[in-house]
Amino acid sequence: MTQAEAASRLGVCGRTFRRYLSRYEQGGMEGLIDRRLMHVSYRRVPVDDEVMRLTEKYRGRHEEWSAKHLCAWYRKDGGARSYTWVKSRRQEAALVPQAKARGAHRKRRERSPWPELMIHQDGSRHEGVAGQKWDLIVTMDDATNEPYSMFFVEEEDTMSSLQGVREVIELLGLFS
Incomplete structure (x- = not known):
């Protein structure tokens, strides 16, 4: 068996295998012991x-x-x-519980300070009738969560998004 084959079987690179081989030749089985595990870090604070x-x-x-x-x-x-x-x-010391980790992608953003300043649109799949799924397109006010437009479509696309925007424009009387 070559050194490369032995390294592959051990799951290490060839260089690491050659280091193991050198340590074995110099110190036998004792040479293969990982000495880092025997020493405590000099930076570790003792329980004192x-x-x-x-x-x-x-x-x-x-x-x-x-x-x-x-x-x-x-x-x-x-x-x-x-x-x-x-x-x-x-x-x-169990004096306080560890806080649950929060992902950066889950941080909440500030809501819009005034109604009608920003609208939010979302489309999600729902099963309205057993065996049939549709996308529900909801367009709502970011500040108040008031829904301005809601309707089902077979599949969310550009036209369904524009339909939601058109309904909001008509409802609020914008551009008239």
């Missing part, structure tokens, strides 16, 4: 008095505080850790 003092102070006096306020207090009191570190210690 600092963590205990932070959690006890939070439990005793600052329970209503947000992570931002607690971090400001912690820094003012001589702490040198980051906001993320303070927030993580609170969550690890």
Whole structure:
């Protein structure tokens, strides 16, 4: 078996396989042990008095505080850790629940401040009668959610969108 075939079977590249081979030749099976797993990061903060003092102070006096306020207090009191570190210690100690992640694509935008300033149109598939599906085209006011036009079509297209716009123009008396 070639080195390339052996690397492929192990799921690593040829260079990594050659490194494994060199380490095996120098140290046998001991040479293949990943030594990174044996060392603790020099940046890791040990669970010590600092963590205990932070959690006890939070439990005793600052329970209503947000992570931002607690971090400001912690820094003012001589702490040198980051906001993320303070927030993580609170969550690890089960003092606050972790917030559900919010996707950037789900952020709500501001509504239009005045009625009739902006209209919104949407088309979605609905089953009105068993076995038959149509697209419901709705044109509505962004500020008030008032529907100006609603109708079913077989399939949403440019003409159905323009029909919704025409109905809104006629209803509101625009351009007359």
